[in-house]
Amino acid sequence: MLYRIFAVLAFVVAYVTAERHIVSFHNRCGHGTPTLVSQRGKILSTGAPYVSNGPLLGAIAYLQTGKCNLNGEHCTLVETTLTNPQCPGCGSSTDISLIPPHAFSVTTGFGYYHGCNGIGANCNNPSCITAFRAPEDNHVQVSCQENDVNLAVTFCM
Template identity: 50%
Template sequence: MFSFTTLAATAAIFAASVAAESHNIQFVNNCGRGTPVLSQNFQTINNGNSYTSNGPLSATIAYLDTGCGFQGVGCAIVEMTLINGGISSTDISLIPDHAFNVPTAFHYTNGCSAGASCTNANCPVSEAFHKTDDYAAQRQCTANDNGLVITFC
């Protein structure tokens, strides 16, 4: 016979496992140079390897460091917010002080297939922000536990 305490503990464990949130970022560097960087709130959280966030991943950028300045200045960046129960949004940005340095692309994994690719400094507005109101560059996903594959070159 189960006690109330055992049932409550089992329910809490089940609820926690159902509510767990996870987002995986994978890097593919085909350039033969540079180091992929993942940065959140002005702090580098990963250099070059896959990264898994156990919770929302907001206000985060990724770039291939080929001699970029602080926070990818002088390089193309991928901006992302990945969240369960809402709208995840990702884009490529060339808004100055960012600029094209290598072909950059991304696509969602685990529930969405949207993505974008910028292969040169003049890639279309539908693929990358060149100025702050180029909203067509954003790709959104509402699937829980979505992730990204970010490819350079």
């Protein structure tokens, strides 16, 4: 009986402290489908909030306007890893990418919430300085070092 009580308590503690992240979308364009794709090429969401019970590693988001390929080619891309930091600087990181074959398609932005509130980036034209244009443009990455941070992606702000 005592073993069962400890097992239930261990489960409750693990559940309460489990890592969790949400990616939500705001499509203000009046057209297109917000799309979230996993690192393995699986579509995770087509507009509904996506809940990751654990880290979300290497996901991409874009507004499917009919010209984007599965990996967001030909469109403005948001790349994200949402993870609780296990060491200094090892937390979440998100960016906007226009590295070819990605290209500006619609105004796109993102912001963290439920931690690092107000931190994010926007790209409102093909020449925006907040997007990757080459693989070495690491200065445009936006990090968050808080647990269970969420991400809002907005199109046509």
